[in-house]
Amino acid sequence: MALRKKNNTLNMANSYVLDSPQPANLNYFWNFGSLLALCLVMQLATGMTLTMHYSSHASLAFDSVEHMMRDVNFGWFIRYAHANTASFFFMCMYAHMGRNIYYGSYKTPRVLPWSMGVMIFLLLMMTAFMGYVLVFGQMSLWGATVICNLLSAMPWLGDDIVQFLWGGFSVGNPTLQRFFALHYLMPFVLAVFALLHLMALHTAGSSNPLGMTSNVDKLSMHPYYSFKDLITMFAFLLMFSLFVFFSPNTLGHPDNYMPANPMVTPASIVPEWYLLPFYAMLRAMPDKLGGVMAMVAAILILLVLPLVDRSIIRGSAFKPISKLLFGFFMCNFLLLGVLGQVHIEPPFMVLGQMCTLFYFSYFLVLLPMVSTMENMFFYMGSLRK
Structure with missing residues (x-):
């Protein structure tokens, strides 16, 4: 134990792998x-x-x-x-x-x-x-x-x-x-x-x-x-x-x-299964340029999550509306994966466009709105106490 503490390289590895402090309630x-x-x-x-x-x-x-x-x-x-x-x-x-x-x-x-x-x-x-x-x-x-x-x-x-x-x-x-x-x-x-x-x-x-x-x-x-x-x-x-x-x-x-x-x-x-949701967004757009932009934006939009989530409480453990919204988001993502491997024909084309709209709405509209609304609920609850 003394050696891993004295050597700089071993001490760094020790701080990351062995002695790194972690929360006691991780699942x-x-x-x-x-x-x-x-x-x-x-x-x-x-x-x-x-x-x-x-x-x-x-x-x-x-x-x-x-x-x-x-x-x-x-x-x-x-x-x-x-x-x-x-x-x-x-x-x-x-x-x-x-x-x-x-x-x-x-x-x-x-x-x-x-x-x-x-x-x-x-x-x-x-x-x-x-x-x-x-x-x-x-x-x-x-x-x-x-x-x-x-x-x-x-x-x-x-x-x-x-x-x-x-x-x-x-x-x-x-x-x-x-x-x-x-x-x-x-x-x-x-x-x-x-x-x-x-x-x-x-x-x-x-x-x-x-x-x-x-x-x-x-x-x-x-x-x-x-x-x-x-x-x-x-x-x-x-x-x-x-x-x-x-x-x-x-x-x-x-x-x-x-x-x-x-x-x-x-x-x-069709691409491999793990690319199908983004491929479905690509095909949902009426023109090629819009499809490419939608596919790239579907990944990069993840970067805005820290900005659009306005909740004062981290996570969804105590927020039932956020839990429900996240469930809809996951089902929508899985549905996009299914739509990415089917032929482009009615009703799959319209359904793909609706799922793509919901995907982007989750980040840009629904999450900011729900997090703001839940902040109001928590604030009202604290006033009653």
């Missing part, structure tokens, strides 16, 4: 942060291993993936682990962000950790999209064609940016080279942002379910919460193993197990 919803760290480590380990066998040439990419699956020792396990960890990464990310929204963990003094978390989420989506393209199956080809072509909606420079990303006039070998280089580098950028996020959180301290100050009752990270994290990690790895060993293709699209063919257009071009 299991606070464990998604450690699960996200586990997912990042798994992705880095499996990704670097896959890189040793992958070829980023357009005529060899799909065959190199099949070579991993069939000829490389335990290549099937590494590939399936990498693909399924990406899905579990987003599951934990959505749960982590949902917990932050419900408990108001984005409010002062945790505005900086929340803002950095939104940036991590945006980087994660970009990294996952580029990794999906590298398989160069049928859905990868057309997904890259559609998503990259959205940038052509930008005034003046849109077409030039698309051609730069593609390296030509269509998705091909230069596209894979660019995406492969970026997909390999961006996880390390994510790791740096994750460390900065942890440092910002360490400075501000963790929130708690009650939304009150916890300075009067804190526990050290180890052994209380480190053991609690191990329990959720064990449950996570158990569920993860069920997918990898028994149903590894459940979360993937079947068309992506066919080689890319630019002469055959799939009946329905």
Whole structure:
């Protein structure tokens, strides 16, 4: 114990991992942060291993993936682990962000950790999209064609940016080279942002379910919460193993197990499931530029939460109207995910527009209005006492 206190490096690690003071009433919803760290480590380990066998040439990419699956020792396990960890990464990310929204963990003094978390989420989506393209199956080809072509909606420079990303006039070998280089580098950028996020959180301290100050009752990270994290990690790895060993293709699209063919257009071009809510907002707009702006704004609008939430009480534990509103928001987000994979036809088009309107209204209209109204209720209640 004395050594870890005297050495500067060990002392810093000790203050973050072992002796870090945490609120005494944290529940299991606070464990998604450690699960996200586990997912990042798994992705880095499996990704670097896959890189040793992958070829980023357009005529060899799909065959190199099949070579991993069939000829490389335990290549099937590494590939399936990498693909399924990406899905579990987003599951934990959505749960982590949902917990932050419900408990108001984005409010002062945790505005900086929340803002950095939104940036991590945006980087994660970009990294996952580029990794999906590298398989160069049928859905990868057309997904890259559609998503990259959205940038052509930008005034003046849109077409030039698309051609730069593609390296030509269509998705091909230069596209894979660019995406492969970026997909390999961006996880390390994510790791740096994750460390900065942890440092910002360490400075501000963790929130708690009650939304009150916890300075009067804190526990050290180890052994209380480190053991609690191990329990959720064990449950996570158990569920993860069920997918990898028994149903590894459940979360993937079947068309992506066919080689890319630019002469055959799939009946329905959809991204991976974790991008479907934002894809539904994209398709809900009547024009391409509006769709691109809606999709990007749907992510960046998370940054305004500390400004639009005017509640004097952090979190929704004691606010029934906010609880109900958050429930509607979650159902709306799940419905957007369903609408992102259906054909654009009545009534799905109108329903997608209504869900998109509710999504933005939650941040810009409903949350400020409800938080202001609940402040009045709390004020009136305090006067009666």
